[in-house]
Amino acid sequence: MSAAQDSSPSxxxxxxxxxxxxxxxxxxxxLDADVRNVxxxxxxQVAVGRKVVLVTSGGTTVPLELNVVRFLDNFSAGxxxxxxxxxxxxxxxxxxxxxxxHSLQPFSRHYxxxxxxxxxxxxxxxxxxxxxxxxxxxxxxxxxxxVHPSDPEHLRSVLSAYKAVQKAGTLHSVTFVTVxxxxxxxxxxxxxxxxxxxxxxxxxxAAVSDFFLPREKxxxxxxxxxxxxxxxxxxxxxxxxxxxxxxxxxxGFIVSFKLETDTTLLVPKARASLERYGHQVVIGNELHRRxxxxxxxxxxxxxxxxxxxxxxxxxxxxLRIDEKASAGGKEIEEDIINELVTRHLSWxxxxxx
Amino acid sequence: MSAAQDSSPSxxxxxxxxxxxxxxxxxxxxLDADVRNVxxxxxxQVAVGRKVVLVTSGGTTVPLELNVVRFLDNFSAGxxxxxxxxxxxxxxxxxxxxxxxHSLQPFSRHYxxxxxxxxxxxxxxxxxxxxxxxxxxxxxxxxxxxVHPSDPEHLRSVLSAYKAVQKAGTLHSVTFVTVxxxxxxxxxxxxxxxxxxxxxxxxxxAAVSDFFLPREKxxxxxxxxxxxxxxxxxxxxxxxxxxxxxxxxxxGFIVSFKLETDTTLLVPKARASLERYGHQVVIGNELHRRxxxxxxxxxxxxxxxxxxxxxxxxxxxxLRIDEKASAGGKEIEEDIINELVTRHLSWxxxxxx
Numbered sequence: 001m002s003a004a005q006d007s008s009p010s011x012x013x014x015x016x017x018x019x020x021x022x023x024x025x026x027x028x029x030x031l032d033a034d035v036r037n038v039x040x041x042x043x044x045q046v047a048v049g050r051k052v053v054l055v056t057s058g059g060t061t062v063p064l065e066l067n068v069v070r071f072l073d074n075f076s077a078g079x080x081x082x083x084x085x086x087x088x089x090x091x092x093x094x095x096x097x098x099x100x101x102h103s104l105q106p107f108s109r110h111y112x113x114x115x116x117x118x119x120x121x122x123x124x125x126x127x128x129x130x131x132x133x134x135x136x137x138x139x140x141x142x143x144x145x146x147v148h149p150s151d152p153e154h155l156r157s158v159l160s161a162y163k164a165v166q167k168a169g170t171l172h173s174v175t176f177v178t179v180x181x182x183x184x185x186x187x188x189x190x191x192x193x194x195x196x197x198x199x200x201x202x203x204x205x206a207a208v209s210d211f212f213l214p215r216e217k218x219x220x221x222x223x224x225x226x227x228x229x230x231x232x233x234x235x236x237x238x239x240x241x242x243x244x245x246x247x248x249x250x251x252g253f254i255v256s257f258k259l260e261t262d263t264t265l266l267v268p269k270a271r272a273s274l275e276r277y278g279h280q281v282v283i284g285n286e287l288h289r290r291x292x293x294x295x296x297x298x299x300x301x302x303x304x305x306x307x308x309x310x311x312x313x314x315x316x317x318x319l320r321i322d323e324k325a326s327a328g329g330k331e332i333e334e335d336i337i338n339e340l341v342t343r344h345l346s347w348x349x350x351x352x353x
Numbered sequence: 354m355s356a357a358q359d360s361s362p363s364x365x366x367x368x369x370x371x372x373x374x375x376x377x378x379x380x381x382x383x384l385d386a387d388v389r390n391v392x393x394x395x396x397x398q399v400a401v402g403r404k405v406v407l408v409t410s411g412g413t414t415v416p417l418e419l420n421v422v423r424f425l426d427n428f429s430a431g432x433x434x435x436x437x438x439x440x441x442x443x444x445x446x447x448x449x450x451x452x453x454x455h456s457l458q459p460f461s462r463h464y465x466x467x468x469x470x471x472x473x474x475x476x477x478x479x480x481x482x483x484x485x486x487x488x489x490x491x492x493x494x495x496x497x498x499x500v501h502p503s504d505p506e507h508l509r510s511v512l513s514a515y516k517a518v519q520k521a522g523t524l525h526s527v528t529f530v531t532v533x534x535x536x537x538x539x540x541x542x543x544x545x546x547x548x549x550x551x552x553x554x555x556x557x558x559a560a561v562s563d564f565f566l567p568r569e570k571x572x573x574x575x576x577x578x579x580x581x582x583x584x585x586x587x588x589x590x591x592x593x594x595x596x597x598x599x600x601x602x603x604x605g606f607i608v609s610f611k612l613e614t615d616t617t618l619l620v621p622k623a624r625a626s627l628e629r630y631g632h633q634v635v636i637g638n639e640l641h642r643r644x645x646x647x648x649x650x651x652x653x654x655x656x657x658x659x660x661x662x663x664x665x666x667x668x669x670x671x672l673r674i675d676e677k678a679s680a681g682g683k684e685i686e687e688d689i690i691n692e693l694v695t696r697h698l699s700w701x702x703x704x705x706x
Contacts, residue, residue: 015581061426067614067640069560073414073426077455102430108470117461118471119515122500122508145508147475147498155475155498162472207422211583228368230564232585261420287420 016214018238021183025215028181034174035188038096041172042192045094050170051199051344053093054189056206057081058100060179062234065219071178072234074207078103080257080290080333081205085171086161087337093201094170096193098185100206101175107162110154121149179209179237186240190248198348201340202244202254212237241277253347254279255340261287270297271314280347283336291332293320296339369567371591374536378568381534387527388541391449394525395545398447403523404552404697406446407542409559410434411453413532415587418572424531425587427560431456433610433643433686434558438524439514440690446554447523449546451538453559454528460515463507474502532562532590539593543601551701554693555597555607565590594630606700607632608693614640623650624667633700636689644685646673649692 016024045052058081059074082104085095089106097106104112111118124143149155165171174189176182193200211234241256256279258270266284273282274297284295300313319335326332369377398405411434412427435457438448442459450459457465464471477496502508518524527542529535546553564587594609609632611623619637626635627650637648653666672688679685 065614069428069612069614069640070562071426071428073424075422075424102465105470108472111471112455117458118464119461119512122512124509124512124516143509143513145500145502145505145512147500149498152498156477156496159472159475159477159498160496163477209423229589230585230587232583232587234583234585236582259422261418261422287422 053201058103059207076207082109083333098174194249255281371596406554411456412560429560435462436686451527608634
């Protein structure tokens with residue numbers, strides 16, 4: 001099989017730790033400006049005592065060339081993240097929406113240019129008659145544009161939620177394309193949100209590449225074809241949950257996602273992730289059932305929580321909606337966010353008990 | 354260097370020819386339905402004597418797993434193809450727009466959800482007063498939606514072109530995601546367009562992967578991380594220009610693109626491509642200058658055209674617009690399509706001389 005892992009590293013180098021990653025890979029040029037904007041957004045939310053959630057969304061790319069023509073990508077339109085952001089906003093959170101450029105965004109996601117293309121809503125109509133003294137003028141040359149959505153009620157509701165969020169200033173967007181941009185932003189934004197202590201939630205829904213090509217191994221120009229097969233060897237992306245929990249934002253309420261195509265792997269991999277990184281919740285979802293079914297895996301409240309002493313217990317909570325409800329417009333993200341808001345509140349309160 | 358070609362094939366297999374490719378890789382399940390729709394569209398255009406251009410647009414993916422989570426992609430938003438399609442329509446062509454799902458499309462491209470997001474154009478206003486006998490009713494609960502674009506003249510012009518094309522029925526869309534879907538569609542659509550003889554043009558602007566992973570080498574489930582580095586070995590995608598010219602559509606006017614990041618490679622690679630495949634035009638473009646400058650490379654009319662007898666001559670025509678004109682809304686695709694329409698007409702006439 002060609003798409004295979006090499007179980008014995010073929011290079012003498014160790015896998016990148018987060019520390020060695022940031023020491024060797026260059027920060028994106030827009031990082032400082034992005035961080036300044038996030039800082040100002042966060043301070044506005046702190047001032048009014050609002051909880052803030054970082055929602056990451058969409059897939060990251062791994063460019064194969066410095067002048068990038070080809071890249072490895074992770075499948076994600078950004079539906080989970082964009083939808084969830086809307087429900088967090090509705091629940092009163094301020095949202096930092098850190099997403100892949102051009103992936104779906106809250107509100108506008110309902111009207112992508114493929115589904116419900118908005119030009120189909122618009123009509124040109126002759127401008128209304130103008131009565132000037134004795135002449136009646138119809139302005140055929142400058143017709144007016146009118147809106148005729150297929151579902152006006154829905155557009156009204158999306159639009160009014162969108163305008164309300166704009167007015168309240170509770171949504172702040174940050175974009176990434178490559179996995180390198182994602183990693184630098186995640187660290188920097190987590191450190192900014194650290195200010196909020198337990199009032200910060202991290203909802204890590206982006207589909208982040210597990211592999212990358214270190215800068216020093218990238219080809220400068222487009223890889224030329226016609227010279228036989230292509231062989232790529234990529235390094236592992238460092239795990240970021242560990243330093244998030246240990247250093248960047250120890251008090252944050254951190255929710256990660258596990259996407260698998262083999263359902264039997266979901267719970268064991270989610271448990272392993274909680275044991276390894278010590279964060280709060282893993283949401284497991286199977287690629288084809290992800291709009292109808294997810295599983296929350298967390299440390300059970302009855303366990304001692306002392307890793308290595310006794311085996312900590314885990315608990316699973318399944319959330320399901322049926323496909324009929326989904327076809328009728330019900331979104332599982334509504335239930336996911338409701339559940340998380342409750343758990344986050346307990347997490348905030350637990351520090352005082 | 355890790356992102357490298359293997360100049361000696363590491364497997365004993367020969368590179369795939371187009372024939373062996375289609376004999377071993379499965380057709381997409383929607384192929385038959387897509388072809389039926391194209392056939393019906395083509396026959397409508399034949400009935401009215403309209404020229405037809407196949408515009409391919411956007412990048413193709415190479416899935417690494419059967420249950421696809423990761424894929425290789427080629428950088429392309431679909432700007433060249435979507436823009437060009439508009440100018441072909443304006444020039445009186447019928448357009449088959451074969452594009453990567455969710456890439457830019459003619460007309461709606463002006464209002465992507467990142468640039469000019471359309472929700473920003475819309476406002477909710479209280480419904481106008483209604484006079485019923487003695488009561489005046491203002492319907493606050495069902496506000497009306499009004500349009501306030503930042504550039505109304507531009508939206509009017511886009512919208513009126515869009516509505517005219519819809520009415521004339523001169524635009525037909527076909528979508529692909531993977532390179533496999535692209536290849537099967539390209540062959541099938543070319544064979545359908547073959548009917549039109551010299552009245553068919555092929556404008557192959559899609560960014561097609563040079564490499565792919567044959568189905569038998571794909572991993573069924575998501576490739577697991579945490580087991581060291583990832584090693585991928587991919588096969589070469591068969592060259593399709595050769596069978597297009599020789600078998601699928603020998604009379605078609607075929608325009609291919611060369612995208613390079615190293616400008617010095619443009620003309621030599623374009624000439625090599627014309628020599629190898631015998632089609633009509635290669636349009637060369639450099640990644641960062643592609644919106645301002647392209648080069649048309651074709652066999653010079655003075656050459657004998659007998660390959661292998663005397664060295665055929667080539668001619669280059671550079672089209673350039675300056676960056677100021679571009680900032681003012683001028684699009685180089687307008688000039689590209691003007692030039693091609695003229696050349697296509699000569700090509701059609703040359704059969705009768």
